Amino acid sequence: MSETKYESKIVSCASSVGAVYRVCSDLRFLERAREFIPEDKIREMETDEEFLRFKVDGLGPKIGVRIIAKEENDYIKYGIENAPVDGNFWIQMKSVDEHQTRIRLTLKVDLPLMFKMMVDKKIQPAIDQAADMISKFPFEQMGA
Numbered sequence: 389m390s391e392t393k394y395e396s397k398i399v400s401c402a403s404s405v406g407a408v409y410r411v412c413s414d415l416r417f418l419e420r421a422r423e424f425i426p427e428d429k430i431r432e433m434e435t436d437e438e439f440l441r442f443k444v445d446g447l448g449p450k451i452g453v454r455i456i457a458k459e460e461n462d463y464i465k466y467g468i469e470n471a472p473v474d475g476n477f478w479i480q481m482k483s484v485d486e487h488q489t490r491i492r493l494t495l496k497v498d499l500p501l502m503f504k505m506m507v508d509k510k511i512q513p514a515i516d517q518a519a520d521m522i523s524k525f526p527f528e529q530m531g532a
Contacts, residue, residue, distance in 0.1 A: 389498040394511050396493040396519035403527035405461045405483035408491065411527045412464050412479055413455065415440045448472075474498045479522070493519050 432443040438455040452469035465478040475497030
């Protein structure tokens, strides 16, 4: 296994850091964001405040995501459970002003060497794309 760290580009979001933190630190908000989640990819989603479980076709049992650490208006760290690989990811946020927040995503995973060679070049663009999607998310409208 090889522990590998991927960091997204820093993106700018037109929401307050407080709104970003409140939405990202309460996984129940994902229930209200289902329209942004492709149903053909992720199914059977269950949430509570600090835990999310969902089914991804072809990956076996439901994958879990749990909040394992957080610092208000600074970062939220999530652990990954029942996934084909061990790891965690976190979202870092920094206030620019009351209506602007900078965001960076970080993913740290233990990948078997052969698997890493196959997916390494695909993960970086994927995490950058995820950061871009988050930057467009309507945090202020989510009741935060």
